[in-house]
Amino acid sequence: MEYVEQTLGRIEEGSAVVGVVGLGYVGLPLVLGFAARGFHVIGLDIDQGKVDAIEAGESYIEHIPSEPIAKAVRDGTLEVTTDFSAAVRADALIMCVPTPLTGHYEPDLSFVISTIDSLVPHLRAGQVVSLESTTYPGTTDEELRPRIESRGLVVGEDIFLVYSPEREDPGNPDFTATGIPKVVGGTTEHCARVGQALYEAVISEVVPVRSTQVAEFTKLLENIYRAVNIGLVNELKIAADRMGIDIWEVIEAAATKPFGFKPFYPGPGLGGHCIPIDPFYLTWKAREYGVHTRFIELAGEINNSMPHWVVQRTMEALNERSKSLKGSRILLMGLAYKENVDDMRESPTFELMDELAGLGAEISYHDPHIPEVTPTREHARWTGTQSVGWSREVIEGFDCVLIATNHQAFDYQSLLEWADLVVDTRNAIAKAGLVPRSGQVVKA
Helix, strand or coil: CHHHHHHHHHHHHCCCEEEEECCCCCHHHHHHHHHHCCCEEEEECCCHHHHHHHHCCCCCCCCCCHHHHHHHHHHCCEEEECCHHHHHHCCEEEECCCCCECCCCCECCHHHHHHHHHHHHHCCCCCEEEECCCCCCCHHHHHHHHHHHCCCCCECCCEEEEECCCCCCCCCCCCCCCCCCEEEEECCHHHHHHHHHHHHCCCCCEEEECCHHHHHHHHHHHHHHHHHHHHHHHHHHHHHHHCCCCHHHHHHHHCCCCCCCCCCCCCCCCCCCCCCCHHHHHHHHHHHCCCCCHHHHHHHHHHHHHHHHHHHHHHHHHHCCCCCCCCCEEEEECCCCCCCCCCCCCCHHHHHHHHHHHCCCEEEEECCCCCECCCCCCCHHHCCCECCCCCHHHHHCCCEEEECCCCCCCCHHHHHHHCCCEEECCCHHHHCCCCCCCCCEEEC
16 A cells, blocks of 8 residues: 555656656657646657657657647656666656557567566556557556566556556547546556546546456457448448449438437548557457457458459549550559548558559659658558659649548649549548549549
């Protein structure tokens, strides 16, 4: 009980030092949230470039302004480092690191494991450790707890371990990191109590649950719910297309029902750090219990097949103009995985580029939010590729323009004036209220 009350006291009086490990799309907003509440925050990251940017008061994420960073640095409430020994000074350590998939669609916990292994030598009694990375149920207890207790610390007595899944929607101005309800589960009752107090100090609403496993499963359910419903409308899109029916019009009509229906929309595939990945964390873990999650896996197969279907529709559209896909110049509008952000993680645009290029097309992209492709693990061939300019001369030089992301910054009126063929995977032209020439726009 000694360390419980000691840690709670430091949190409640605002004197606790908060360490955030991983300063990306999840970690950086959390850093700013705690700093804005007056906590001293230590940001830890293995990327020296991020550390240098923060120390200079500059943001490297488009939708996060630089001023709150600069203010926190000026006020002395924020320090950043690549030296993990600084963790010993933190009363709370919050891990916000990637949890991707392997090439065989199995969980890749290498970032989580390497991070906790780097922290363990610097752990001490009285700290609370929280994992926010999306993962399968049992990760916190099975992977983090043994490593922490190898330090000689007893979880629930000397040190406190919780899981609280991140809930970020990059670029959405309606939801901030501190305004979204936060689910928190602890390894023990004492852990849960300390974890709840930590997040209540900065989050407007904290939702306590019975265990870390419940919290881990909660995050997966949120994203599987979306993945399955998107898979459904993607499959319906193909059926509607073959019947000559506009699936977007169908969805909008169905959405007028005031109960029992929530609209989901089709697209060229899934993107981002959650929806394309998280369902496979549960399917993998479920097999350990002899459960075959057929529904989830079917949705995954459908969603993963969407880039190929878009390529086939593009090929058909070119054929109707007596053009071969091989040798055609194709411009993809939008490299980001969603509208109005600079986040290209798991973007289906990369899959489109890979397949189109593999079939002999000449590929370019235009995205005002991403001027140049930075290194990725799966699509290294595109590293360094730059976004092409936007002008009549440039656009008229392409045989086909494929809308992969519906950025507000896009000038669709000029696109229709300059482009001969537009393949629209987002219903962007119709949403803009524009009327194309007959046969100019093909929905895919």
